[in-house]
Amino acid sequence: MRAGYRHIDTAHAYYDEEGVGEAVKESGIPREEIWITSKLWPTEYGEGKTLKAIDEMLARLQTNYIDLLFVHQPVGDFVGAWKDMEKAVQMGKVRALGISNFDANDEVFNEIMEKSTIKPAVLQIECHPYAQRTEMRKKAAKYGIQVECWYPLGGAQSQGLLLRDSVIKKIAENHSKSPAQIILRWHIQEGFSVIPGATKPDYIKENIQIFDFALSNDEMQQIRSLNKEQRIFNATLDDVKRMVWGTKL
Template identity: 75%
Template sequence: MKKKMIVLFLSLISSGFVPALAQDVYTTVANVPMVQLNNGMLMPQFGLGTFMQPSDEACEQSCLTALKAGYRHIDTAHAYQDERGVGRAVKKSGIPREEIWVTSKLWPTEYGEGKTLKAIDQMLERMQLNYIDLLYVHQPIGDFVGAWKDMERAVAMGKVRALGISNFDANDEVFRVIMDSARVKPTVLQIECHPYAQRLDMRKKVQPYGIQVECWFPLGGAMSQGALFKDPTIKKIAEAHDKTAAQIILRWHIQEGLSIIPGASNPDYIRENINIFDFSLSDEEMVQMRQLNKEKRFFNATLEQVEQMVWGAKFND
């Protein structure tokens, strides 16, 4: 019955009809809530991030493990060099395509009118998919305005369903430029966000536009050296719920209304991360988690350093 409801719900979205308060009603097969984007579409609030997968083949196995565990949202990027693995997993899973939300990102070397539309076709070919659910400009560098115009064309052509901006928290100027230029407004902003860097100013900035905040490094990432897992407050709350520190952190994001894409290749961690929908943090515990905020990011490269990385990157395709 639940599967039939999801299929019905997805068909309603495809036709442009979205029930009121749908994010409070609909969930995926694993009880993952859906968030309603500012274009009316619904996106699973929780997904698998594929950054730093050991290989394209390992990514395929990670995605298959995740899909079997109930994940229905996968985040990749051209820069991750694992889009093919994601596409193979989607096909091999046996799950109807319309039940899986697939996200990818364009690299700045692919930005520019005409150039970006070709890059989108190449992305679809790599993943062997007919459409991408959410497509980001990965970094606010280069001709992202030209890229956005082609991305809007891809939406009109049915090749992409929703558009997003990644790392557009670099400064006020890049955010203003993209918002002023866009006819199809961004639906999602992807940034580093976790209990030590809750990004309150950025979350407030996008709120008037109805832009959903999605968090990379929700558990701090490798650069954090497990700092969040060692936090006494988080550990105490985890003991109270008989959950791991990671599960408490992820649950906090969900209750804050943030979308999350924790990355993992270890099958046990993949299954552990999604096992957060059978409990809730109390109001007091949420306050305790919010009090951990230091606006301390673990990825601290400047925009100039990111530019050097961008133009020096070499991809296989």
């Protein structure tokens, strides 16, 4: 937050909610100026069960409301969870609802859309220049859902694949910026919400220094042309199910 960030993406599965709550409290920044996102794990899904999990989340975060709450994975009773999440909105405990990783297949996306009263405001998916998710973006746009991108820089799994791209590196040289800054600027100009992960202070500072320049239309198109729908995280829904039920929070 000292670097200027006001949107914090967290989750029960990340084991960082308590730390985020402490940091927000210690920052001295008014709560209403900070946007806190968190995510429920499938073991917390279920009507009646999820409301309790939300109260526990609020306690870990030391706040009386969450700005945006996601169902983290399209596994288990996410419809039951959603019903409780809608109740939490009505109670003022949550401001907006979102779906994370509901690009797994059409079935899970359609089910949440058909069975929800409060529609998802945000869809969080892997998205970056090599996987621009054009079809999923069209589907989200149809419902007025904002796309939020995780792994915008490719994540640690990519071992810097995107950062080594010759097109991105050339654009970076032209602007005296890093490849990471060019990629994040592309996301912003493309209309995405973007959540890069970083643990090193230098990278944290670098990632937010993208508002003092703009990419030209030609540069935007050059980066769009890199799309090959090449995902970095390639787990199947069955893989995710095994991971979910094998995880204890």
